Amino acid sequence: EPEVTQTPSHQVTQMGQEVILRCVPISNHLYFYWYRQILGQKVEFLVSFYNNEISEKSEIFDDQFSVERPDGSNFTLKIRSTKLEDSAMYFCASSGLEREQYFGPGTRLTVT
């Protein structure tokens, strides 16, 4: 069964450093997403991406965040200058023409 994959599974970084989280969506999917979940809180939408551009972004997704689809398979989330409050699980998701979104296993980001 096809699945979304994410790397790394865990990233530790110092405040102010740049991080890039990587995702490989399901191969025939067209829509890509990033969500985050701070420990003990609900899953929150960050950004959606379709046809090589951002479709929608949340208030969380400020100028420090960017997304890219550098080739036909990868989808990345970059945080330019990490803050302590960026510590969270970051989930990538993808969907096809149907509205059901499938999530990757997540990257746990710890900012120290």
Add this chain to the structure above:
Amino acid sequence: RKEVEQDPGPFNVPEGATVAFNCTYSNSASQSFFWYRQDCRKEPKLLMSVYSSGNEDGRFTAQLNRASQYISLLIRDSKLSDSATYLCVVNNPLHTGTASKLTFGTGTRLQVTL
């Protein structure tokens, strides 16, 4: 009012019991509805989509009431492996044919015991 509201639980039930979760949503323009399950520190996994006519998948039955903006999930004959957090999720597409965001509830924790 929260966009998606759920009773956080926990619901502690014995194996074999029937348990029901409820959820309300505030945006009447929401178009698609789902139940996901999430195990501790894992990703949300799609359990089932929820249709206006109601739908069933084995021991799981989901119902949607658009007029009341209410979604439910019924689990019959609970198994130990059903222990997880159940997330009520709604989808609000900006435009038809575009990517759209999911809005999650905080989840209802279920613990099934022997």
